[in-house]
Amino acid sequence: MTPDPAPYDAVLLVSFGGPEKPDDVVPFLENVTRGRGIPRERLEEVGEHYFLFGGRSPINDQNRAFLAALREDLAGAGLDLPVYWGNRNWDPYLTDTIAQMAADGVRRAACFVTSAYSSYSSCRQYRENLFDAVAGVENAPVLDKLRNYFNHPGFVEPMVDATLAALAELPAEVRDTAHLAFVTHSIPDSMNDGSGPEGNAYVEQHLSVAEAVVDRVRQETGRRHDHRLVFCSRSGSPQTPWLEPDINDHLEELHGAGATGVVMVPIGFVSDHMEVIYDLDTEALATAKELGLPVTRAATAGLDPRFVATVRDLLLERAAVERGEEVARAAVGSWGPCWDRCPVGCCPNPRAERPALAGADS
Numbered sequence: 001m002t003p004d005p006a007p008y009d010a011v012l013l014v015s016f017g018g019p020e021k022p023d024d025v026v027p028f029l030e031n032v033t034r035g036r037g038i039p040r041e042r043l044e045e046v047g048e049h050y051f052l053f054g055g056r057s058p059i060n061d062q063n064r065a066f067l068a069a070l071r072e073d074l075a076g077a078g079l080d081l082p083v084y085w086g087n088r089n090w091d092p093y094l095t096d097t098i099a100q101m102a103a104d105g106v107r108r109a110a111c112f113v114t115s116a117y118s119s120y121s122s123c124r125q126y127r128e129n130l131f132d133a134v135a136g137v138e139n140a141p142v143l144d145k146l147r148n149y150f151n152h153p154g155f156v157e158p159m160v161d162a163t164l165a166a167l168a169e170l171p172a173e174v175r176d177t178a179h180l181a182f183v184t185h186s187i188p189d190s191m192n193d194g195s196g197p198e199g200n201a202y203v204e205q206h207l208s209v210a211e212a213v214v215d216r217v218r219q220e221t222g223r224r225h226d227h228r229l230v231f232c233s234r235s236g237s238p239q240t241p242w243l244e245p246d247i248n249d250h251l252e253e254l255h256g257a258g259a260t261g262v263v264m265v266p267i268g269f270v271s272d273h274m275e276v277i278y279d280l281d282t283e284a285l286a287t288a289k290e291l292g293l294p295v296t297r298a299a300t301a302g303l304d305p306r307f308v309a310t311v312r313d314l315l316l317e318r319a320a321v322e323r324g325e326e327v328a329r330a331a332v333g334s335w336g337p338c339w340d341r342c343p344v345g346c347c348p349n350p351r352a353e354r355p356a357l358a359g360a361d362s
């Protein structure tokens with residue numbers, strides 16, 4: 001039987017966006033940081049990361065490849081839905097995409113955001129972006145945001161395989177005792193304190209994923225690896241506390257304590273964004289080399305067919321919910337499946353309250 005996507009007649013991939021050539025870098029950074037009080041020195045530093053890679057972020061190409069894979073996945077399951085793409089910070093901008101969807105007659109779309117966890121930056125800010133994007137468009141489609149999927153098996157299982165593969169890349173004599181450094185994007189402590197309906201959801205969700213990966217690796221190898229949740233890409237002013245430890249400090253500390261091998265598992269990223277190819281593959285691996293510490297990096301979910309199929313699973317799950325049917329919700333680890341509509345007060349905007357779509361307060 002062909003699965004039923006009703007009431008949805010389209011899927012919208014919602015992402016961050018990134019520069020595609022050197023001239024894009026400064027305007028892109030201005031888009032990202034408008035009104036956010038990021039010090040000039042930090043912006044110049046991040047600009048250099050992009051210039052080091054020819055002024056081109058990998059993120060848009062990754063989204064294009066993901067779109068192609070998703071279209072194929074949906075078609076293979078007999079689902080004949082158009083798939084659109086819009087970004088917060090770069091072309092194609094969400095506003096333009098929504099205008100196109102309205103022109104194409106789309107009535108109601110399910111939105112998949114390329115960010116798996118709860119926090120203002122990774123969840124509510126996208127909901128504000130969706131609100132802004134529909135605001136000026138006549139006959140804009142209704143937009144529902146698919147639930148946070150950090151603990152969906154289609155996201156976690158590829159990370160388990162990637163961790164096993166990265167362990168296998170370490171020298172055999174340090175493999176069994178290797179530490180696992182689960183890495184995600186740092187955010188201000190205050191943003192984490194406000195994340196989710198009760199606060200601290202950003203850190204708790206990551207800890208539950210790390211625990212799930214450690215357990216699954218133990219099932220496969222018989223070893224329970226020492227591990228810790230660590231952070232990269234700290235921004236903001238130095239006086240503002242952000243989540244720590246930084247991956248580089250963590251590697252130094254592990255080395256000082258006698259560790260002989262580490263796998264970095266970038267659980268906070270769905271594909272090899274700039275944070276992964278610069279902060280981990282360039283900077284942290286340089287730190288590791290200086291220390292003489294064997295370190296490898298696990299792959300991100302990227303185009304893994306199980307991750308691509310996660311979009312289809314969440315779409316069909318939510319479609320059934322909206323039709324009033326009972327559904328099974330896939331989730332692994334201690335957190336349980338996330339809510340469909342963010343509860344009132346979830347992940348508040350740290351600067352000023354702004355309207356957001358797809359929540360209980362919308």
Ligand SMILES: CC1=C(CCC(=O)O)c2cc3nc(cc4[nH]c(cc5[nH]c(cc1n2)c(C)c5CCC(=O)O)c(CCC(=O)O)c4C)C(CCC(=O)O)=C3C
Nearest residue numbers: 016018032036046057058059115121122185187235273274
């Ligand atoms: C939680 C989180 C995610 C994960 C969730 C998600 O994926 O959305 C994420 C993703 C990303 N962040 C990205 C790039 C940037 N983030 C910045 C700044 C900031 N990020 C923050 C948080 C997050 N960011 C925060 C609290 C700030 C401070 C300013 C503010 O409060 O908004 C800045 C400004 C310069 C700097 O200060 O670093 C840049 C350039 C890219 C593109 C990478 C590429 O090009 O491949 C991606 C995917």
Ligand SMILES: [Fe+2]
Nearest residue numbers: 121185233235
């Ligand atoms: Fe960021």
